[in-house]
Amino acid sequence: MSRQIRHVLSSAAAALVAALAPLAAHAEWGNLNMPVGVTELSKQIYSLHMTIFWWCVAIGVFVFGWMIWSLVAFRKSKGAVADTSITHSTKAEIVWTLIPVVILVIMAIPAARTLIAIEDTRNTELSIKVTGYQWKWHYDYLGEDVKFFSALERTSDETRQLQSGLDPNAVPEYLRDVDKPLVVPEDTKVRLLLTAQDVIHAWWVPQFGMKKDAIPGVVNELWFKVDAGKTGIYRGQCAELCGRDHGFMPIVVKVVTKEEYKAWVAAQQTDGANEAAPAVNAAPTVASIATAAPQG
Amino acid sequence: MANTTTAHTHDDHDHKPHGLKRWLFATNHKDIGTMYLVFACVLFFLGGAMALVIRAELFQxxxxFVDPGFFNSMTTMHALLMIFGAVMPAWTGLANWMVPMQIGAPDMALPRLNNFSFWLLPFAFTLLLLTLFVPGGAPAGGWTLYPPLSLQAGDSFPLTIFAIHLMGISSILGAINVVVTIMNMRAPGMGLLNMPLFCWTWLITAYLLIAVMPVLAGAVTMLLTDHFFGTSFFTASGGGDPVMFQHIFWFFGHPEVYILILPAFGVVSEIIPTFSRKPLFGYESMVYASASIAFLSFIVWAHHMFTVGMPLAGQLFFMLSTMLIxxxxxxxVFNWCATMWKGSISFETPMLFSLAFLFxxxxxGLSGxxxxxxxxxxxxxxxxFVVAHFHYVLVPGAVFAIMAGVYYWLPKWSGRMYNEKIGKLHFWLSTIGVNVLFFPQxxxxxxxxxxxxxxxSTQFADWNMVSSVGAFIFGFSQLLFVYVVWNAVRSGEKAPQRPWESARGLDWELPTPAPYHSWETPPSRDVVAHGTVQH
Incomplete structure (x- = not known):
């Protein structure tokens, strides 16, 4: 019996190794942690994440150490005899109530400080209204007369169809590219006003450290300020289940220099490219979105 | 001791109905407990099959394999089945078996109610599973049923709501039964603070159930009227607020989390002392800690929804109250560690599952x-990260504790020992599988x-593949569990009166297998004193 099981296990293990071998070629095994990100807030959030992580590691080392020590040292098979007189100790119990409290206070202070910074949306230089739709995003640069939809780019969309026969690995940025990205300037405090037209969505770009829900009837705020010199393309996707194609509404943000941004806005205003791309989906009127009452 | 043994072998002569009637009209706590456990096991495999559909699709x-809409139905149904169909009924099954045995009572206080609360479940889950075949498919808006998305469901919508109502009624009735039994039917000398921790944690759980299941019922009823009767509780265009649903839902949902895990604390608090051959460390502080966790569970709900845009003060409050847990x-955890300290530890299957629970x-908890x-x-x-977190507390947390409990008490229930070798194999495959499955998440x-x-996107491919491999290892190794239990009940070795030599509690003072009516005459004060956990 046990030999049979051993045989099954070893052949299963061999099959597993064979199946995993080709992975080494395109491995992203190193993708283990939260990105540090490119904004002031994202860096603070990363450092909070690492602080609480190391506290957890320390607590884990202590607790698991204690458990493993007991399991090794007090084995019945090694002749350990139970000391049944140990039933409680008020002193010990007070200690292991108080120490966690102290750790929690130490953690709560920096967390509260960062939270206050996150909620401080004063002095924003650029406001963009972001509206979630099933299943795309709409961006409206307030006061600039620039607005457009942003949806999953076509090659990904074809590849992701059920049994499409197309290879996702052959698509650059599979499921992470859009037809028209959000463009923002570096070193500028950008405020997003988030709402939704149909169901709840959530706007999340991990490199910016934040996500926030886009809720019908509610206007939420989120701000980010990308560090100077961190121009480039940053990607994320909808993070709140929003129906059938929830997995297929990516977010792409193109961070450019302030000059490039000005030129881009001017070009948008003159060439009339607004709203052009998804003409098939009749764009809902701005008025209908604007009726969404601010929360609070 | 000897007296009670003979007294109870007599009781076993009493006539129980045979065949289908025994189960349909069951009023015996052991029969009903068995039905609950078998039901939970069936639903565990159904919910598990859905999880494997999810992991197969996510393999690369x-x-x-599946359409995205069906995929969403799978995640939704997997959660509903596992929470309401597998873990909760399994705990009610264990409570049915163990509470009367542990407090010295002949049966549950309300046997017919007990029958009703069980037989609601097959109907509730038949309704829920039927939604897989109605136009529009099974509910696909997540088990959290957030509107407006959940209101977009097809014909499954009213069936789902009605099924949830039935499950809620079943849970409330089961909980009332536990409270009434514990409050009224303890043997003389069995004070509240002499009860085994499993009874204590279940008593607290029962109060949580009675407090929050009506809240869930209210929330889903408001969804129902929003959908069919023109109300706008949660519809922004009619003046309602979709966020309000989330507040109401999680006011139910967070205590629900402890409903799933508190009885696990109880089971582990029985098994670790037995196999450490030492009394539980800090019995009273364990009781108080369970009660504080239950209290805190009512004031932390909004930590499930930090991203909905709450006022700063609200976020700070819910952060601090959550950290307090x-x-x-x-x-x-420290008390369990201290229980093992200077013990004499052996590693039978129930202990192995409890240790895996502990780790x-x-x-x-740390990721929490x-x-x-x-x-x-x-x-x-x-x-x-959240998926990893709650599966770590629910699978090697709640599910492992249920399995530990079944291995622990099976000899007392059936009078037969399970096969220790296969039990250990089941343990190792489960533990390795569960970590390969959830750690990469x-x-x-x-x-x-x-x-x-x-x-x-392809950057997530590698760890998803590992996770899926773990899922299949874990999923299929659960068949071993069924085999071990089946094998033990059919042809296991005869179990002695006290299968684990240092097990404490009135349940172990009963003969093996436990008689049909547990304590028809209350145990004498001597037996109670000998059986209490502090002894």
Whole structure:
């Protein structure tokens, strides 16, 4: 019996190794942690994440150490005899109530400080209204007369169809590219006003450290300020289940220099490219979105 | 001792109905307990099959097997089945078996109610499973049923709501039965603070159930009227607020989490002392810690929804109250460690599952502490990090504790021992499988993979593949569990009166197998004193 099981296990293990071998070629095994990100807030959030992580590691080392020590040292098979007189100790119990409290206070202070910074949306230089739709995003640069939809780019969309026969690995940025990205300037405090037209969505770009829900009837705020010199393309996707194609509404943000941004806005205003791309989906009127009452 | 043994062998002569009638009209706590456990096991496999559909689709990028809509139905149904169909009925089954045996009562206080609360469940889950075949498919808006998305469901909508109502009624009735039994039917000399911790944690759980299941019923009823009767509780265009649903739902949902895990604390608090051959360390502080956890569970609900845009003061409050839960939970973990300290530890299957619980639940608890830090939660929220967190507390947490309990008490229930070798094999495959399955999900979430997506970009491919391999190892090794239990009940070796020599509690003072009516005459004060956990 046990030999049979051993045989099954070893052949299963061999099959597993064979199946995993080709992975080494395109491995992203190193993708283990939260990105540090490119904004002031994202860096603070990363450092909070690492602080609480190391506290957890320390607590884990202590607790698991204690458990493993007991399991090794007090084995019945090694002749350990139970000391049944140990039933409680008020002193010990007070200690292991108080120490966690102290750790929690130490953690709560920096967390509260960062939270206050996150909620401080004063002095924003650029406001963009972001509206979630099933299943795309709409961006409206307030006061600039620039607005457009942003949806999953076509090659990904074809590849992701059920049994499409197309290879996702052959698509650059599979499921992470859009037809028209959000463009923002570096070193500028950008405020997003988030709402939704149909169901709840959530706007999340991990490199910016934040996500926030886009809720019908509610206007939420989120701000980010990308560090100077961190121009480039940053990607994320909808993070709140929003129906059938929830997995297929990516977010792409193109961070450019302030000059490039000005030129881009001017070009948008003159060439009339607004709203052009998804003409098939009749764009809902701005008025209908604007009726969404601010929360609070 | 000898007296009670003979007294109870007589009771076994009493006539129980045979065949189908025995089960349909069951009023015996053991029969009903068995039905609950078998039901939970069936639903565990159904919910598990759905999980394997999810993991098969996520094995590699691209959509290979299922439509995204069906995928969403699978995640939704998997959660509903596992929470309401597998874990909760399994706990009620264990309570049915063990509470009367442990407090010295002949049966549950309300046997016909007991029958009713069980037989609601097959109907509830038949309704729920039927939604797989109605136009529009099974509910696909997540088990959290957030509107407006949940209102977009097809014909499944009223069936789902009605099924949830039935499950809720069943849970409330089961909970009332536990409270009434514990409050009224304890043997003379069995004070509340002499009860085994399993009874204590179940008593607290029962109060939680009675408090919050009506809240869920209210929330889903409001969904129902929004959908069919023109109300706008949660519809923004009619003046309602979709966020209000989330507040009401999680006011139910967070205590629900402890409903799933508190009885696990009880089971582990019985098994670790038995196999450490030492009394539980800090019995009273364990009781108080359980009660504090239950209290705190009512004031932390909004930590499930930090990203909805709450006022700063609200976020700070829910962050601090959530962090506080770490304190009583820490007391529990430390007390279990102190119970093993200077013990005489052996590693039978129930102990192995309890130890895995101790290690892996602690990992889930630590990631929970991380999730409480609001700014960091803005990154973790709705990512696979959360999926990893709650599966660590629910699978090697609640599910492992249920299995530990079944291995522990099976000899007393059936009078037969299970096969220790296969039990250990089941343990090792489960423990390895569960870690291969869920540990990589921490990485996926931190790297930016949202939950509830049927397909993902190629950067997430590697760890998803590992996770899926773990899922299949874990899933199929559960067949061993069924085999071990079946094999033990059919042809296991005869179990002695006290299968684990240092097990304490009135349940172990009964003959093996336990008589049909547990304590028809209350145990004498001597037996109670000998059987109490502090002895």
């Amino acid at each position: 990028p691209g959509l290979q 770490a304190v009583p939970t820490g007391v529990k 892996l639940f602690t990992i889930g 502490l991380m999730l409480a830090i609001v700014p960091a939660d803005f990154q973790y929220h709705d990512s696979y 921490h990485f996926l979430g931190l790297a930016g993979m949202p939950r509830r997506i049927p397909d993902y």
